[in-house]
Amino acid sequence: MARQEIRRGGGRAVRVLRALVGFVVAIIAVDVGIRFLGLGEGHLPPITDVLVRSLSLLVQPEFLADVGATLLASLLGLLIAIAIAVPLGTLLGSSQLAFAATRALIEFLRPIPATAMIPIAILIFGQQIEMKVALVAFATMWPLLYNTIYGVHDVDPVAKDSARIYGYRWFGILAFVVIPSAAPFIFTGLRFAVSIALIVTIGAEMLAAASSGIGAFILLASQAGLGYVTVFGAAIVAGLLGWLINLALERAQRSAFKWTAEAMRSAA
Amino acid sequence: MNARRSPLLRFALPLVVLAAVIGAWQLGTSLAPSFFFPTATTIGETIVEDYFSGPPAYLFLGEAVFTQVVPSLGRLLAGWAIGSIIGVVLGFAIGLLPRLAGYVDPVLQFLRSMPPPVIIPLYLVLFGIGDGMKILFIATGVLWPILLNTIDGVRNVPPTQLDTTRIFRIGIADRLLRVVLPSAAPKIFAGLSIGMAIAIVIMVLSEMVAATNGIGFLILQGQRGFRLPEMWAGVVVLGVLGFLLNSVLLFIEHRVLTWHRRSKGLI
Numbered sequence: 001m002a003r004q005e006i007r008r009g010g011g012r013a014v015r016v017l018r019a020l021v022g023f024v025v026a027i028i029a030v031d032v033g034i035r036f037l038g039l040g041e042g043h044l045p046p047i048t049d050v051l052v053r054s055l056s057l058l059v060q061p062e063f064l065a066d067v068g069a070t071l072l073a074s075l076l077g078l079l080i081a082i083a084i085a086v087p088l089g090t091l092l093g094s095s096q097l098a099f100a101a102t103r104a105l106i107e108f109l110r111p112i113p114a115t116a117m118i119p120i121a122i123l124i125f126g127q128q129i130e131m132k133v134a135l136v137a138f139a140t141m142w143p144l145l146y147n148t149i150y151g152v153h154d155v156d157p158v159a160k161d162s163a164r165i166y167g168y169r170w171f172g173i174l175a176f177v178v179i180p181s182a183a184p185f186i187f188t189g190l191r192f193a194v195s196i197a198l199i200v201t202i203g204a205e206m207l208a209a210a211s212s213g214i215g216a217f218i219l220l221a222s223q224a225g226l227g228y229v230t231v232f233g234a235a236i237v238a239g240l241l242g243w244l245i246n247l248a249l250e251r252a253q254r255s256a257f258k259w260t261a262e263a264m265r266s267a268a
Numbered sequence: 269m270n271a272r273r274s275p276l277l278r279f280a281l282p283l284v285v286l287a288a289v290i291g292a293w294q295l296g297t298s299l300a301p302s303f304f305f306p307t308a309t310t311i312g313e314t315i316v317e318d319y320f321s322g323p324p325a326y327l328f329l330g331e332a333v334f335t336q337v338v339p340s341l342g343r344l345l346a347g348w349a350i351g352s353i354i355g356v357v358l359g360f361a362i363g364l365l366p367r368l369a370g371y372v373d374p375v376l377q378f379l380r381s382m383p384p385p386v387i388i389p390l391y392l393v394l395f396g397i398g399d400g401m402k403i404l405f406i407a408t409g410v411l412w413p414i415l416l417n418t419i420d421g422v423r424n425v426p427p428t429q430l431d432t433t434r435i436f437r438i439g440i441a442d443r444l445l446r447v448v449l450p451s452a453a454p455k456i457f458a459g460l461s462i463g464m465a466i467a468i469v470i471m472v473l474s475e476m477v478a479a480t481n482g483i484g485f486l487i488l489q490g491q492r493g494f495r496l497p498e499m500w501a502g503v504v505v506l507g508v509l510g511f512l513l514n515s516v517l518l519f520i521e522h523r524v525l526t527w528h529r530r531s532k533g534l535i
Contacts, residue, residue: 104282111510119491242381
């Protein structure tokens with residue numbers, strides 16, 4: 001570990017500096033490409049204009065309300081999925097019989113792409129937040145359930161037996177052995193679930209012509225002829241948002257599961 | 269406790285549960301008929317009619333297989349392959365050059381965080397509404413998990429192995445192909461399989477936004493025309509397709525990585 005730290009090199013300041021250089025070079029390259037080399041054949045606005053628009057969007061209340069709407073729908077859907085998937089997954093993962101019985105069912109349901117459910121959700125739930133929440137809950141259920149089941153199923157039997165010998169009942173074993181040892185897996189599922197939640201929410205907002213949300217804003221901006229500067233400006237804010245969420249989750253994962261380097265590595 | 273051994277449990281039980289769930293759907297939808305939820309038999313009949321009622325010369329494959337499934341599958345595999353190749357190559361470069369990584373990593377992390385739907389307008393401008401745009405859109409989504417996993421796998425090659433190749437003056441090509449690649453392979457395969465799941469999600473999305481064929485297009489048309497059985501049939505077909513693709517990938521991984529499991533004492 002120490003060796004890798006050295007190899008990757010540098011303190012925090014150096015890292016930030018390198019990141020900044022990377023961004024500046026990338027932005028200049030794209031800008032030169034658009035302005036002078038005909039990238040996008042004259043349809044693309046210079047990226048510097050887009051970045052300025054992103055900044056001005058960040059203080060525009062209507063846009064912030066749309067960002068809030070997307071985040072709220074994703075969060076509610078995720079919470080519902082967690083509330084169902086983690087207990088259910090723990091149950092299915094701890095019983096050998098239930099594990100064997102439900103495996104095929106889950107293997108068949110899991111690959112159904114979340115986006116395929118968008119039209120069905122629109123029909124049943126309409127175009128508002130209920131539709132988005134239901135969709136996110138359904139879509140994020142599978143990675144969470146799958147990772148919980150496998151995390152719980154793979155708990156070291158020796159650890160469970162040891163706990164039993166020391167007098168723990170099922171609840172103690174669950175709370176002190178099974179859940180901690182499955183937690184890194186569950187968290188990995190959660191990180192995947194979060195990115196799926198954003199894809200589904202924004203995709204649904206675009207397809208349903210929803211009244212609020214980042215997807216609705218982008219759709220409206222492109223239809224109302226507000227120009228690509230606004231459309232791309234909003235896209236960059238969406239990227240920024242996803243980035244911050246990712247960073248926060250990564251940091252949480254790192255500090256919560258310091259004790260298991262393997263879990264951190266399999267989290268990508 | 270011997271559930272893992274008993275073939276009855278391993279093969280029969282999951283199928284029984286699957287059949288029970290389909291039966292429950294059938295029972296529920298026929299007892300309480302709903303416009304939104306067609307019965308299992310209606311969905312089944314639609315699948316047979318649309319997908320498996322062709323002439324014997326076409327192996328009984330129906331029209332929808334050729335007009336919808338084949339274009340979808342073509343775009344899916346093309347996008348997945350392009351994304352995978354770029355991801356592995358770029359992953360090798362970044363994983364092996366830690367200096368470069370410092371500059372490039374943050375930019376890539378940002379790009380990765382863009383939810384794919386928001387880049388649709390950009391891709392429409394850059395690549396039009398044809399197959400090329402959809403393939404590149406799929407490739408972009410597939411790229412990230414494969415890239416990150418490859419970087420991770422390449423970085424975690426045991427240092428002793430790298431030092432050994434250096435001591436024996438093994439050339440760079442051999443070092444990459446025979447030491448780094450095999451060592452990173454399990455991680456790369458994990459990325460490929462996540463990439464496949466994402467590819468299907470994005471393929472469907474791209475076909476709903478701008479397409480005149482494909483399973484995603486079919487599902488959206490089913491919804492807009494209130495042809496519910498057609499819509500559900502598309503969803504089931506997508507699920508089966510995803511399952512089959514994942515199984516093929518697992519099979520290949522199993523063959524390729526036999527040595528890996530052996531070395532870890534898992535066989």
